[in-house]
Amino acid sequence: MEPKGILLETGTNELEIIEFHVANNHFGINVIKVKEIIQPIPVTFIPHAHPHVEGIIQLRGEVLPVVDMIKVLGIPNATYGAQQKYIVAEFNKQKVVFHVDNVTQIHRISWEDIERPSDMYQGGTSQVIGVIKQNDNMILMLDFEKIMVNINPNSGINVDSVRKLGKRNRSEKRIVIAEDSPLLRKLLNDTFNEAGYVNLEFFENGKDAYHYLETIANSGFDITETVQLIVTDIEMPQMDGHHLTKKIKTNSDLQKLPVIIFSSLITDDLRFKGEEVGADAQISKPEIAELIIKVDELIL
Incomplete structure (x- = not known):
């Protein structure tokens, strides 16, 4: 199963997710993150x-x-169980294999249909970033970046890399x-402050950010x-x-604003998506120093 050939028109606010199961629970991963799905193969144990x-596997x-x-x-x-699968994924400039019980189907949905997890059950350590209602089931979208940072903190954003840029005004x-x-x-708040940028407005989704700009x-x-x-x-x-x-680049009142896409999904194969919607720059997480350098360039 190779979902990477399933590409949506860029900028439609839709995505395709692969539904998978772990112990009868339903979860989802963005198709864009998935390279392929394979049958389990022998794993080499890694001490400590x-x-x-x-452990590790050798694949191609x-x-x-x-x-x-x-x-x-x-x-x-x-x-x-007997239908277990390996999901081979790539994001944040790294490849990793997720061992799951089963992979069932692909859903095309709108981001508008993904609900934010409630603060009541989300908790500070939750790996759930969204909830999708599908008939009588709920599919939980997982924060795979957080899962990997928990395993390897060095794979996340490192504020020290910005300090190496030298004294900032x-x-x-x-x-x-x-x-x-x-x-x-x-x-990001800590990193931008370290870089000298202190006038920041944060929004947890694009809809709220666009409403702010439009207002x-x-x-x-x-x-x-x-x-x-x-x-x-x-x-x-x-x-x-x-x-x-x-939406910013097609709005005559907003289109002059420079936009940087900073995402774990920036790869050579997918960079064209940002270009199609008019992004001024695209930086892959966790390259935070590169982001700051690009901000310096565009904000002058």
Whole structure:
């Protein structure tokens, strides 16, 4: 099964997810993250590895870690069944294999149909970033970036890399940032502050960010005097980053605003998607120093 050939028109605010099961629970992963789905193959044990890592496999000459999703999700007394599969994924410039019970089907949905998890059950350690209602079932969208950062903290955003850029002057230029992950919003805030950018407006999805920009433009103010740059993730409930960028670049009042897409989904194969919607730059997470350099270039 190779879902990478299933590509949607860019900027429609739709996505395709692969539904998979772990211990009779339904989960989803964005098709764009998935390279292929294979039958399990023998795993080589790695001494002193993280408890969530089963070991490594060799696939077409590449050595890839295998992540045990039963352990990641903390499901007690669960074991893999006869239909178990390996999901080979790529994001954040890394490849990884997720061990799951079964892979069932692909769904095409709108980001508007993905509900944010309630604060009541989300918790500070939750890996759920969205809930999709499908008939009598609910499909939980998982934060795979957070899963990998928990296993390997070095794979996340590193504020120290910005300090290496040297002493920075304080800037009052206002930057609007659309990012759904609370953890990444905190890291981006710390990183931009370290880089001298302290006038930041954060939104947890593209819909809220666009409403903010539209409100300023409709009030009669020159938007470029109020906001100088947009940074957006791609995967966000309600409105994704590609759709946000497309709406900004097709709005005569907003189109002069530079937009940087900062996402784990920026790869050579998918860079054309950001180009189609008019992004001024695309930076792959977790290359935060590269993001700051590009902000410096575009915000002057």
